[in-house]
Amino acid sequence: MFARPLQGASTATIERQPASSLNAPHQYTISDYGYGKDCVKVLHVKRNGPVHSIREFEVGTHLKLYSQKDYFKGDNSDIVATDSQKNTVYLLAKKHGIEDPERFALLLANHFLNKYSHVAEAHVHVEEYPWERITQEDDGDNYASISERQRHNHAFIFTPIAQRYCDVLVRRADPKVTVISGIKGLRVLKTTQSSFVNFVNDEFRSLPDQYDRLFSTVVDCCWEYSDINDVKFCQTWNKVKNIIIRNFAGDTNVGVSSVSVQNTLYLSEKEVLDVIPQISVISMTLPNKHYFNFDTKPFQSVVPGDNNEVFIPVDKPHGTIYAQLSRKDLKSHL
Known part of the structure; x- marks a missing residue:
């Protein structure tokens, strides 16, 4: 899924239309269009002597041309084939290497605009596969910390705790480059210090006040940068992920109270904007x-007493809570 800019496109970009759309052969206008190659999988191995590093991406490239003659007239002379776009992913990975999703997406998007003058817009989506080095475990009872374990030179393990992704949108008519980074699939759960009370009480309500409940969600979060010149994308991504986890879980011994999913979401977004000035807007979705x-009340002869140990996981239906937090001085079209 390609993420669109959180701040909205600039007015100049929205108002600008290819000349061919003004000469459409009928009374209709193509209001949005484009094409590209999706799900291009690439693995890059960086070999530094005996120590190897890997990055595996799934890449999508979408182009918007100035001309719409391919739609109106079946004229393909301006089309950069999706197969050519796929080859570009591999060739630029070979030529420049892969550092992180954002920089590789920027490299691809700028390539398409610099190489083809008839391309008005390039949108690149990158999802990263989460590989980590295999670490040597202690054989005895004294386990070393992760930082003290020996990391393997060239063997890796798949660690799908969360998926990292990004979207880069470059428009020839707009000097601003849109860079969106995101986290999805980060599933968390805590067994106490979550409540939900004093909500609307009317004839439709059946849920009692929840003073101490299990709280679990799957975090989907993305943020847009106002400035990318000095951004360390990997460090920033990890910082945002850690902020979200800390606001959910709190201190390892005492935890943190959550009075609602809404409040936990807001506190996470607020801290991100507080500590990372290059991020201008952040959006989060937390399904409950x-x-x-x-x-167990009907089964007192089998298991007497109250039950606070056995729970039934219910995925559907579920509540969904979301919010987007922006800086007040942000000039946007939200």
Whole structure:
């Protein structure tokens, strides 16, 4: 899925239309269009003597041309084939290497605009596959910390805790380069210090006040940069992920109270904007993955007493909470 700019496109870009659309052969106008290659999988191995590093990406490239004659007239003379776009992914990876999703996406997007003067817009989406080096475990009872374990030179393990992705949008008519980074699939759960009380009480309500409940969600979060000149993308991505986890979980021993999913979401977004000035807007979606207490009251002869140990996971239906937080001085079209 290609993420669109969180801030909205510039007015100049929105108003600008290819000349061919003004001469459409009928009374209709193509209001949006484009084409590209999706799900291009690439693995890059960087060999530094005996120590190797890998990055595996899934890349999508979409182009928007000035002309619409391919639609109106079936004239393909301006089309950069999607197969050529696929080859470009591999050739630029070979020529320049792969550092991180954002820089590789910027490299591709700028290439398409610099190489083809009839391309009005390039949009590149990159998803990273989460590989980490295999670490040597202690054989005895005294386990070393992760930082002290020996990391393998050339063997890796897949660690799908969360997926990192980015979108880069470059328009020839707009000097601003849009860079969106994101996290998805980060599933978290805590067994206490979550409540939900004092909500609307009317004839449609059946849910009682929840003073201590299980809280689980799957984080989907993306943010847009106002300035990318000095951004360390890998460091920033990890910082945002850690902020989200810290606001959800709190201190390792005492935790942190969550009075609602909404409040936990807002506190995470606020801290991101507080500590990372290059981020201008952040959006989060938190579905409430429910775990309902199994009612043991009818089975007192089997298991007497209350139950606070056995829960029923219920994926559907689920509540969904979302919000986008922007800096007040942001000139946007939200």
